[in-house]
Amino acid sequence: MAVPMKHLLSPEGKKALRALLSERPLLAFDFDGTLSPTVMMARQARMPQGLARTFQEICDALPCAVVSGRGIDDIRKRLPIQPKYVIGNHGAEGIAWPDNHLLALRETCESWMTQARDQLAWADMGPGLIIEPKTYSICLHFRLALQRAQTVNALKASFAQLEPAPHLIWGDSSVDLLPENGPTKRIALEHLLKLEDRQRALYIGDDVADEHVFLAAPPDWMTVRIGRDTRSSARYFLYHQTEMMDCLRFIARVAGFTPSFHIH
Numbered sequence: 206m207a208v209p210m211k212h213l214l215s216p217e218g219k220k221a222l223r224a225l226l227s228e229r230p231l232l233a234f235d236f237d238g239t240l241s242p243t244v245m246m247a248r249q250a251r252m253p254q255g256l257a258r259t260f261q262e263i264c265d266a267l268p269c270a271v272v273s274g275r276g277i278d279d280i281r282k283r284l285p286i287q288p289k290y291v292i293g294n295h296g297a298e299g300i301a302w303p304d305n306h307l308l309a310l311r312e313t314c315e316s317w318m319t320q321a322r323d324q325l326a327w328a329d330m331g332p333g334l335i336i337e338p339k340t341y342s343i344c345l346h347f348r349l350a351l352q353r354a355q356t357v358n359a360l361k362a363s364f365a366q367l368e369p370a371p372h373l374i375w376g377d378s379s380v381d382l383l384p385e386n387g388p389t390k391r392i393a394l395e396h397l398l399k400l401e402d403r404q405r406a407l408y409i410g411d412d413v414a415d416e417h418v419f420l421a422a423p424p425d426w427m428t429v430r431i432g433r434d435t436r437s438s439a440r441y442f443l444y445h446q447t448e449m450m451d452c453l454r455f456i457a458r459v460a461g462f463t464p465s466f467h468i469h
């Protein structure tokens with residue numbers, strides 16, 4: 206049976222976080238729904254200034270990474286500060302992967318776009334479907350699709366025809382297509398730990414792509430899901446994205462950079 210998730214800001218959660226921070230871990234965060242509040246339109250996502258100020262203090266103290274499915278240029282412009290690592294495209298960008306590996310990913314995505322145009326007619330799947338090629342992955346947004354169920358069904362049927370078959374990451378209102386042999390958020394984090402010569406990581410995220418990290422995280426990583434969900438593989442949770450402020454303040458205080466009067 207799965208171990209029940211614990212609230213990160215409970216006495217037990219804080220004790221575990223304090224112990225982790227004493228080992229100077231890598232701190233890694235998803236962006237959408239984690240560092241930025243969930244918004245109706247993906248293009249509106251921004252990191253609030255107050256959160257950014259505290260995050261800056263933490264970035265000054267420990268190696269921090271923002272790990273997102275967005276393209277790296279997209280994610281950079283949404284961050285008011287620059288942590289040591291900004292990882293985009295689910296792990297493909299922000300790390301010096303070999304050129305031939307990246308080229309293979311790009312060619313796969315270009316081939317999918319050609320197939321989508323010539324055979325699968327994504328563009329004709331009804332108004333509101335937004336196709337976002339991201340060089341090393343493709344995101345299809347269906348939040349605004351007028352006939353959402355039909356659009357999703359048509360997409361699923363089209364994915365079955367794509368060559369090579371994509372790795373699919375479904376969200377509430379979008380789906381990401383990744384080449385099967387490409388980097389993932391977890392692979393990117395493992396790479397950053399090697400670069401930093403560290404063993405332990407904290408990872409906070411909120412969606413399906415983050416579950417891949419939670420599921421495969423070694424026992425000494427601390428994994429935190431925004432939103433309690435008994436199906437999650439994360440070991441800790443925050444009730445809501447707004448608790449990130451308290452979470453970052455706690456981390457900053459333990460790291461010794463924020464006066465205690467800021468803390469509950």
Ligand SMILES: [Mg+2]
Pocket residue numbers: 235236237238239410411412
């Ligand atoms: Mg997210």
